[in-house]
Amino acid sequence: MSSSGGATAACGAPTTTDRVRSAAESLSQILDLPLSSKTDPAIFLLLDPAVSATVSRRLLLRSSGAGDDHLCRWLYDTFQSTVPSLQLVVIRFFPAIAASYLARALSRQPLAGFEAVLLALYAHETVARQGKPLTINLPNLANASPYHETTKSAVKNKSAAIDTADAVPETEIAVLSPVLEPHGTIRSTKRSRIVGVGFELYYKHIANIPVSSKLEFIEHCIAWVGNCGKTSLKGKKGEWRIPLPWELLQPIIRIVGHCLLGPGEDNKLKQMAADAAFLLYQRAMQDMDSRAVLATRCLVHFVAALESPKAPVSPAETVADVMASSAVEAFESLPTALADVDIIVESTSDDF
């Protein structure tokens, strides 16, 4: 992971390997965790359970996030290093940063340290997208596509090409994430959007993010969604729930969707994601936001389908399951399975 960029680095400039090592060393100092010379610094940063647990704990402390917080400074510097593997480490801690920030921003504590990191992530994404919205062209089935059934549409295309040449309907554009304006500070009304873009960045890298970080995310997600759960804990007045406008909720739903239905076999994650999905649905109902209700209700239905294997075809059912059941059937009807060969032979040999 770390050596790839090192070879191309210019002479004299620190190589990627050096940077990763120095980042790991400074983090081990900040955390007061030993970094033995044998450990791969990249693994130390991204995967070491002790490191990630300590960092997350530190981020969630009441005293964290101020302007002079060393950990925040480290996160900021590490992200600005522009080394992808180091940036991934910062993104890996984003759930903890967001959780701590969202909860405490309500009480207007000075959180300059967190805000610097958040703005760095936001600026990174703004540059990557050139401020443009993420859009998708909605397919129109009247237009041919690679996945249309080829034989028929090809024939039809040829014959109909003349009369419908100019009648091809235009595709519509939908927005997955709106325009990104540059922001130098976090204005309170932009807080949700900036944190939301952080989650969009998290989602972009989610395939490379370790499960432990996703688990943390789900834990925090359950806390944000509030007290509307099965065990309805009546909150006290003055302890406000965190507002979840669509710009923040949408990326959260996408991450939960990934944890629930994405590739990967981690059962604990799936179980927790299922709980989060249920709570998100409850929250969407409380806010009565139609989009959120529709989207989270789907997640809840997926959970139900996953839990009851007798559902028609569950969404995440793998071929392996189907295979397993057909193998059992085959086993039970063993003589006929073997006799298949004969049947084929008999029917064909009649031709002679």
Add this chain to the structure above:
Amino acid sequence: MGVDDGEVEEDVEMPMSVRELSANGRSVDASEIEAKLDLGNIEEAESSLREGLALNFEEARALLGRLEYHRGNIEAALRVFHGVDLEAAIQRLQTLPSEKPSSRKGRSRGESFNVNSQPGANLVLEAIYLKAVSMQKLGKANDAARECKVLLDAVEKMFQNVSSEVTVDAKLRETITKAVELLPEMWKQAGNHEEAANSYRHALLNQWNLDDESCARIQKRFAVFLLYSGLEVGPLNLTTQTDGMFIPKNNAEEAILLLMILLRKWNLGKIPWDPSIMEHLTYALCMCDQTSLLAKLFEELNPGTYHRCDRWNTLALCYSGAGDDTTALNLLRKSLNKHEKPDDLVALLLAAKICSKDFLFASEGVEYARRAVANAQGENGHLRSVALCFQGICLGKQGKCASSDLERSRLQAEALKSLEKAIADDPRNPDLIYDLGIEYAEQHNMNAALSCAKEFIDATGGSIPKGWRLLALILSAQQRYREAEVVTDAALDETAKLEQGQLLRIKAKVKVAQSSHMDAIETYRILLALIQAQRKSAGSSRFCYQIEDNKSSEFEVWQGLANLYSKLSHWKDAKVCLEKARELKPYSASPLHIQGSMHEALHQTKLAMASYSNALQIDDSHAPCKVAIGALLWKSGSKSLAAARSLLSDALRLEPTNRMAWYFLAVIHKDDGRLNDAADCFQAASMLEDSEPVESFSTAS
């Protein structure tokens, strides 16, 4: 090739010998072989098969492996498969199609391949397939994927030279189909997502002659993979493409395309119903805010796919998500009918929410909300507060247009009670505080409203713009303009440039109220510049609703400026502004109202009257015009006092809090000698004046 020829001959002999064997009874044989296998004599079992069935080495091994596999001895099966060079066997098979015709002496044409070699080919291919499955079961997904790939490559080569008309026997086809389905799953399990995506595409874009159902299964799995994997696997690369063809450029597009194709297949009856297709599509389209398209897809579904009530309710959610509340409410009325599902909580809540936005539906909304409150029990207990909140809002709206004072005060008290109960139920939800604040403000209890607005801003850390707007409006209603200005300025600091429109409008109006006209004009100027900037950024994204929004805010700016200039008696400027406003909305009554008041200020009574009545012809529920005509009639003398009074009462019916209507009504009562009534009306007018915000509270949300 001579050797190969020999092998081929052997293959051809196979059927004869097998038939003879089968006449002897296969079951005996099988158990014999099993017994040998159980003793671990793979070689012996194999040789007896080879002798007995005249199979070659690979085929015998393949058969043995299958036997072991079906007996559940996965590891044993793998051991059997390992001992054989299946790849070599495949390579021999690959030469079959071209060799065949010559060796069969032209007797058989293309179909000889079909007739004779397929059982042998199938045995070998199936063996590889079973090897892959066994590996997968032992957790070696990567190896399994590689085996599967070998199989499919072989099949592709085998059929390369064969015309597509050749009928492939069912057993072979089944093996191929299973392998095609298995490969991407194996890559996925092995964590090689790039290869998984490639093999999905390969499966779908190549001519595997898959049946509809397995093709649908692959399409669905691929769509799910694209939707939830979080990977951007790179766009499709196609060698050939026709004009006007839709080529998905990213994962979401590809997933939506696949799901829509699946949906069409279901609509055409090609595949059985799978509710998850619609669910995934719903998820995908909600994420990009396309509930209108989703509604269209639900409308297109075959009848009977969903229960009609579920369909109506889902459609209502889609339409309300797309901003079409009227359609949504109509659908909900059907599903909430007492003969359908009158107690569906989601439908009740949505209906109550839609009704709470409009005076006309307020009483209907109260009914839905009541039912929702009654049904929010047990597991759904957490929704009671939402239901109570909608009930409160609807009651408040109902109270505003109540026919009697008594009725009004009863409804307003109930509204407050519902909202307070909602807050007691869910004390952590700041939105409820906001709604209570609005209700207090509407009931002119500004002190209570103020503390709610402040609490809301505290609770949300100032992150929700509507909180700032409400606070500024409440302060303006208390005539604390200086503070209102401080709040708007603070809010402007907390808001990004492009979203400052509404705040700037409030600020300009506060300035006008303070009579700092030049500042107001300057604020309007900034606002206009902002609108221009918004139009530029909206122009590139081509969303018509944004353009509409933009238009109406520009209209309001010109109108505000016209008002301001006419107050300053800058008639020429006022006229220019009015013209601009009318260009944007030619069929709007309010510019005519302003024009009328300008004529009035210039003592052109007839022209003023003409403008007012034109305005009423465009919009006969424009209360300010009614008030203005009433006032003009009163000024013109005692003859038309009755007409004036009826116009003013009419205006009050439309806008119970119209201060000027109360004022002129009072004056008319006084002229008519009804002093008691006059006093009441004066009192109402003065009370309203003391609590009039610079613009309606409903604009805050």
